[in-house]
Amino acid sequence: MSSPHSNLVSLSTLSSLLQPTASRANHAVSAATADSSEATLARTAPIIALCHLSWDWVWQRPQQYLSRLARTHPVLFVETYCSDTPVTTVALRSAEGHPNVTICAMHLPARRWADGKFIDRERRRALQRTLAQELPGQFDDAILWFNDPMAVTAFAGHLGESLIIYDCMDELSQFKGAPPALLERERELLEVADVVFCGGRKMRDRRLRHNANCHFYGTGVDCVHFGQALRDTTPIAPELAELDGPVLGYFGVIDERIDYDLLAKLADAQPRWHVVMVGPFAKVDPADFPQRRNLHWLGGRPYAQLPSLTKGFSVCLMPFALNEATEYINPTKALEYMAAGRPVVSTALDEVKSNFGNVARIARSHDDFIRLCQREVESPSRTRIARGMKLAAENTWEANVAKMEAHVADALAPRRILATDEASPAMITLVGNQSAYV
Numbered sequence: 001m002s003s004p005h006s007n008l009v010s011l012s013t014l015s016s017l018l019q020p021t022a023s024r025a026n027h028a029v030s031a032a033t034a035d036s037s038e039a040t041l042a043r044t045a046p047i048i049a050l051c052h053l054s055w056d057w058v059w060q061r062p063q064q065y066l067s068r069l070a071r072t073h074p075v076l077f078v079e080t081y082c083s084d085t086p087v088t089t090v091a092l093r094s095a096e097g098h099p100n101v102t103i104c105a106m107h108l109p110a111r112r113w114a115d116g117k118f119i120d121r122e123r124r125r126a127l128q129r130t131l132a133q134e135l136p137g138q139f140d141d142a143i144l145w146f147n148d149p150m151a152v153t154a155f156a157g158h159l160g161e162s163l164i165i166y167d168c169m170d171e172l173s174q175f176k177g178a179p180p181a182l183l184e185r186e187r188e189l190l191e192v193a194d195v196v197f198c199g200g201r202k203m204r205d206r207r208l209r210h211n212a213n214c215h216f217y218g219t220g221v222d223c224v225h226f227g228q229a230l231r232d233t234t235p236i237a238p239e240l241a242e243l244d245g246p247v248l249g250y251f252g253v254i255d256e257r258i259d260y261d262l263l264a265k266l267a268d269a270q271p272r273w274h275v276v277m278v279g280p281f282a283k284v285d286p287a288d289f290p291q292r293r294n295l296h297w298l299g300g301r302p303y304a305q306l307p308s309l310t311k312g313f314s315v316c317l318m319p320f321a322l323n324e325a326t327e328y329i330n331p332t333k334a335l336e337y338m339a340a341g342r343p344v345v346s347t348a349l350d351e352v353k354s355n356f357g358n359v360a361r362i363a364r365s366h367d368d369f370i371r372l373c374q375r376e377v378e379s380p381s382r383t384r385i386a387r388g389m390k391l392a393a394e395n396t397w398e399a400n401v402a403k404m405e406a407h408v409a410d411a412l413a414p415r416r417i418l419a420t421d422e423a424s425p426a427m428i429t430l431v432g433n434q435s436a437y438v
Contacts, residue, residue: 043405045412046074046142048127048159050151052172054079055095055103058253058280059303060332061169061199062147064220068401070100076139080123080151083107088126092134104130116181123154131159143408146193149186150179156192163411166193166211168203171328176256176283194411197404200330200351213411217404218355220397221335228307229340237305239298240312243274246377248345249313251278251306252333254297259321259347262366264290266319269370273377275317278309310340315376318346318360319369330355335395338388343376345369359388 047069051062055077066075077095085107095101106126112118131139141162144155147169156164166189173182190196190210197217198204204216228234240247248266254277267275271294280300289297301309310316316337320326330351337344344360346352347369352360361376361384363369 043072045162046076046139047145048076048078048139048142048155048161049145050078050148050155052148052150055101058300061219062167064222064332064397065167065401065404066145067095067098067101068397069405070098073100073143074138075101076104076135076142077101078104078106078127078151080148081105081107082110082113085109088122090126090130092130102135120154123151124158127155128158146189149182149189152185152189152192156189163194163408164189164192165195165197165408166190167197167199168207169199171203171325174324174327176325195407197407200328201354202328202350203330206328213407215404215407217400218330218351218395219332219335220395220400221332221339221392223339223392223396225303226307226310226336226339226392227341229311229342234308234311236312237301237308239296240274240276240309243276243296243312245272245274245294246314247274247276247312248315248317248373248377249276249278249309250317250319250333251301251309252331253282254279255282255284255325257320257323257325257329258284259319259366260288260290262319262321262347262369263295264292265366266370266373267292267295270374273373276313278306306336307340310337310342313337313342315373315380316340316342316344317373318344318349318352320347320349322347322349334360335388335392338385339392341385341389343380343385344388345372345376356388356391359384359391 047066049062049066053060053062055063066077069075083089086109088109089107091105091107093103093105095103104127106123108119108122108126112122140160142159143163143165144159144161145165145167146152146156147167149166149172172178173186179185187210190207193211194213196204196207196211196214198207198214199218201216201218204214208214235241240249258277263275263277267273267290274294274296275292276296276298278298278301286297316333318331318334320329320331326349328351329349331346331349334344334346334352334356338356338359344356346356346360346362348362348364353362361372361381363372
């Protein structure tokens with residue numbers, strides 16, 4: 001007499017026969033939902049940003065990208081300072097105009113700054129304490145977003161993060177005063193990063209051998225902001241309006257990357273020209289700057305004022321020295337100048353040649369730079385200006401962010417599928433409407 005269950009194969013046999021199918025089905029369901037769930041998570045997951053710049057300094061790549069990411073992501077922007085303080089202090093505040101950005105200003109004692117191991121431990125301890133006590137639950141499973149490779153030892157793998165992103169904006173190791181450990185820290189960061197974004201093609205090419213998931217996303221631009229320079233209602237900045245003659249202008253950080261000899265020659269070439277340099281000074285002594293009646297060092301200006309300043313420029317300058325610090329730079333200001341509808345003259349930076357060669361006039365020597373400026377002052381190229389405005393419109397920060405978030409979603413998907421497989425057992429339907437978990 002047959003058993004009442006003789007029409008059922010044994011559970012172990014059924015498991016061995018159907019497990020591959022169940023596994024495939026499970027992965028198919030996971031993969032089917034990954035696109036939507038991971039895309040949503042990539043747009044909403046909290047971000048902890050570790051940056052070598054302060055939020056309120058010159059508005060550059062980190063602030064441009066993170067302020068836009070903060071439209072859907074809570075962002076904790078961590079600043080680290082070497083300060084005259086006996087013990088570490090941490091202050092939290094909201095970023096003005098960006099309610100979803102919390103600035104975490106961490107001040108570490110200057111007397112211990114040379115002790116790298118202490119600084120790593122102290123940064124980690126202070127941030128872990130802040131997250132636990134003052135921001136409980138708000139940045140769980142966060143994406144760690146590194147602009148500062150020196151922060152990798154302190155934080156990577158220690159904050160319960162879901163993903164590690166390295167946004168490489170500059171070849172920082174080639175800048176004046178770079179920490180000796182920077183190259184080693186960056187290699188460590190490249191090894192653990194899930195996704196790497198690079199601000200220049202050469203930067204990406206250099207890092208591909210260390211991380212295959214490496215992508216070129218150069219400068220973006222806020223066309224609406226800089227497009228104000230094209231409006232009749234936008235006044236020219238008063239310090240430029242009072243100048244008599246063409247204004248050849250630059251805005252940005254003024255540091256070891258600027259060709260100061262070129263600026264002196266440019267001012268000397270045409271006394272009726274005014275060469276205007278707008279921006280904060282970094283790692284340079286203004287007492288060493290060339291001085292001319294028609295060479296103006298205006299210092300830093302708020303980001304909000306840049307359109308009215310740019311409106312007063314007859315020609316926009318990128319007067320960079322060709323040295324180690326500029327070998328890899330892709331200047332953010334290039335597209336900003338273009339969005340303002342201004343002619344651009346640059347020295348022969350590799351990234352400018354490859355990215356903007358049909359818009360910017362590119363000089364091979366000081367004399368060539370002066371000649372090209374003369375040409376644009378006297379007869380601006382309408383064709384190049386139109387190309388530049390089109391290029392700017394195609395490379396907004398928002399467009400870049402959308403593409404970058406797609407890479408983040410792709411990196412999250414395998415982790416989420418694996419977590420689903422581990423957490424949710426596959427259910428197999430048996431004969432006779434019975435079910436079991438295997």
